[in-house]
Amino acid sequence: MRNSNRIFMVKMLLNSLLRRRSRIAVALIGIAIGATVLLGMITLCYDVPRQLGQEFRSYGANMIFMPAGRATSLSLDDVNLALALLPAEKILGATVYRYASARINLQPLTAAGTDFTQAAQTSPFWKIDGRLPSQDNEILIGADVAELTQLAPGMSALVSGRNKNRVGFNRPMLISGIVSSGGAEDGFIFMNMPAMESLQGNSGEADMVELSLTANEEELGNIAAAINGSMINIKAQLVKRITRSEASVLSKLESLVYLVTAVVLLLTMICVATTMMTIVMERRKEIGLKKAIGADSKNVGREFLAEGLIMGITGGLIGSVCGLIFAQLISDSVFARSINIEIYLIPLTLIISGIVTVLACLVPARRAMDVEPSVVLRGE
Amino acid sequence: MDILELNNISKIYGSVKALQNVNLTVTQGEWVAIMGPSGSGKTTMMNIIGCMDRPSSGEIYLNSKNITRLSLADLTTIRRDTIGLVFQQFHLISYLTALENVMMAQYYHSIIDEAEAIQALARVGLSDRAQHLPRQLSGGEQQRVCIARALINYPQLILADEPTGNLDEVNEAVVLDLFKQLHDEGSTIIVVTHDPEVAEYAQKTIVLEHGRISKIM
Numbered sequence A: 001m002r003n004s005n006r007i008f009m010v011k012m013l014l015n016s017l018l019r020r021r022s023r024i025a026v027a028l029i030g031i032a033i034g035a036t037v038l039l040g041m042i043t044l045c046y047d048v049p050r051q052l053g054q055e056f057r058s059y060g061a062n063m064i065f066m067p068a069g070r071a072t073s074l075s076l077d078d079v080n081l082a083l084a085l086l087p088a089e090k091i092l093g094a095t096v097y098r099y100a101s102a103r104i105n106l107q108p109l110t111a112a113g114t115d116f117t118q119a120a121q122t123s124p125f126w127k128i129d130g131r132l133p134s135q136d137n138e139i140l141i142g143a144d145v146a147e148l149t150q151l152a153p154g155m156s157a158l159v160s161g162r163n164k165n166r167v168g169f170n171r172p173m174l175i176s177g178i179v180s181s182g183g184a185e186d187g188f189i190f191m192n193m194p195a196m197e198s199l200q201g202n203s204g205e206a207d208m209v210e211l212s213l214t215a216n217e218e219e220l221g222n223i224a225a226a227i228n229g230s231m232i233n234i235k236a237q238l239v240k241r242i243t244r245s246e247a248s249v250l251s252k253l254e255s256l257v258y259l260v261t262a263v264v265l266l267l268t269m270i271c272v273a274t275t276m277m278t279i280v281m282e283r284r285k286e287i288g289l290k291k292a293i294g295a296d297s298k299n300v301g302r303e304f305l306a307e308g309l310i311m312g313i314t315g316g317l318i319g320s321v322c323g324l325i326f327a328q329l330i331s332d333s334v335f336a337r338s339i340n341i342e343i344y345l346i347p348l349t350l351i352i353s354g355i356v357t358v359l360a361c362l363v364p365a366r367r368a369m370d371v372e373p374s375v376v377l378r379g380e
Numbered sequence B: 001m002d003i004l005e006l007n008n009i010s011k012i013y014g015s016v017k018a019l020q021n022v023n024l025t026v027t028q029g030e031w032v033a034i035m036g037p038s039g040s041g042k043t044t045m046m047n048i049i050g051c052m053d054r055p056s057s058g059e060i061y062l063n064s065k066n067i068t069r070l071s072l073a074d075l076t077t078i079r080r081d082t083i084g085l086v087f088q089q090f091h092l093i094s095y096l097t098a099l100e101n102v103m104m105a106q107y108y109h110s111i112i113d114e115a116e117a118i119q120a121l122a123r124v125g126l127s128d129r130a131q132h133l134p135r136q137l138s139g140g141e142q143q144r145v146c147i148a149r150a151l152i153n154y155p156q157l158i159l160a161d162e163p164t165g166n167l168d169e170v171n172e173a174v175v176l177d178l179f180k181q182l183h184d185e186g187s188t189i190i191v192v193t194h195d196p197e198v199a200e201y202a203q204k205t206i207v208l209e210h211g212r213i214s215k216i217m
């Protein structure tokens, strides 16, 4: 029986809202805007660090592996074990380098064997004139080397030297491109790892691994510690300069986003509170009437807050849809990427807009409860 | 048996003495009319009798219980259980249908009962208007919905402030006829009116002037 009363009241509340749509439209729009910004901002807040992580990473690797202890080189087996310790989705790129002394047209320099598809991930700032080597008889030469030797893409050059076993090599190779990075690489020549291994006469070795990881400084520290703790022959090290600025920019951005969201929620609350206050004033007669026919202050307050809650959730729902669109648009135009929609953020937004609206309705509800039933008999 | 007793009741709004030393007893089943010029304190008196306001001084007894110093919450309970109100301006909730308006009173009183609410509407001749909103009803029909709402919880005392003030003669007759039926069934009725013809129906007429009872007829 009590249940039928509850259903009746819910129906009455819905009637009150539905049959007076224009009255509550302003409050609803306010709530919807608040919820839009809330969900939009939270989504961005959640997604942008991920996005920015990737953007910043284009400025280079943020971790390297080097031989540890007495080891003079890395074994590829160890490297793979170490990589297996990392969460796969955090690895944007892992580039293995093997270095050797060599000469090109008798000019001494450092030759490096690597995997160019990975290198493109960890060194996206490389500017290539020509193209990356695709065959084992092709090399990429640094800008300084090109300058010194007057070599250009399309020409061929003689790569010579001795491997660890003091066996000499001498091989004509085709220059596929010139790399300029503004760093040490400009004095190197690069070739595919199999080419290097064939020059050196053995495989399975490396000197350095560059990693590009999607992680903040703290996570990077934890990852490095984990690897250093379990791999004896590998030393993982952060490339400090980049990660630190990244972290501080991100945290500043995040606090800015939170601040903006808090301000918008506050404005939403003010908007809702003033609208509801006006509604209480307009509805004094109706509230008085309800009291005259038997409602007590508790009934009036409860109904008012329940109306607020319904409005909050409705506004939150509208706002959630708009918020996702909003976040998508921003992400699209600023980062040229699409966002990850976190489904659980939608109920969270609904709950927050419900709470914010109910809070905003507290003072108006108090006012409504104070309306005296005698206003009904008194003329306007 | 006395259902209502006003004992030396005064109500003062700032410098305005809306009621001064009013004494009145109403017995069970009596029909009382209150008349008097505008501003003489009729509505003030109805508000006090209807437990919607409290006197500045004096004592008020309802069913022999002194309710003068009860809290507003307690007054609400008493009003809910013993009093049915009918207003001059109809005062229906605009976004609810006739039926829902009647059921609203059931809801605040105890438990809704749609069949009973429909019966109450039938009693005032509006069973075919149950699903209409107030703005789809004529003034007389709205007032009849108000009466249905006022009697839905079987109040001992029906208070009506100018119930026919906004009605034409035909509707006035319908409403008065309803009151007469209720009175015949034993309800106690107090009606404020400007209209001597309405006052005719009452067994006792009180005339207020400047907040004092000047005449009892």
Ligand SMILES: Nc1ncnc2c1ncn2[C@@H]1O[C@H](COP(=O)(O)OP(=O)(O)OP(=O)(O)O)[C@@H](O)[C@H]1O
Pocket: B013, B014, B016, B017, B018, B036, B037, B038, B039, B040, B041, B042, B043, B044, B045
């Ligand atoms: N809340 C209030 N504050 C101040 N004065 C009030 C208040 N309510 C009523 N009054 C005054 O009390 C006096 C009696 O008012 P009341 O409404 O009881 O008159 P009434 O007899 O019902 O008049 P009418 O026939 O015009 O309805 C009037 O002078 C009115 O101005």
Ligand SMILES: [Mg+2]
Pocket: B042, B043, B044, B161
């Ligand atoms: Mg009056």
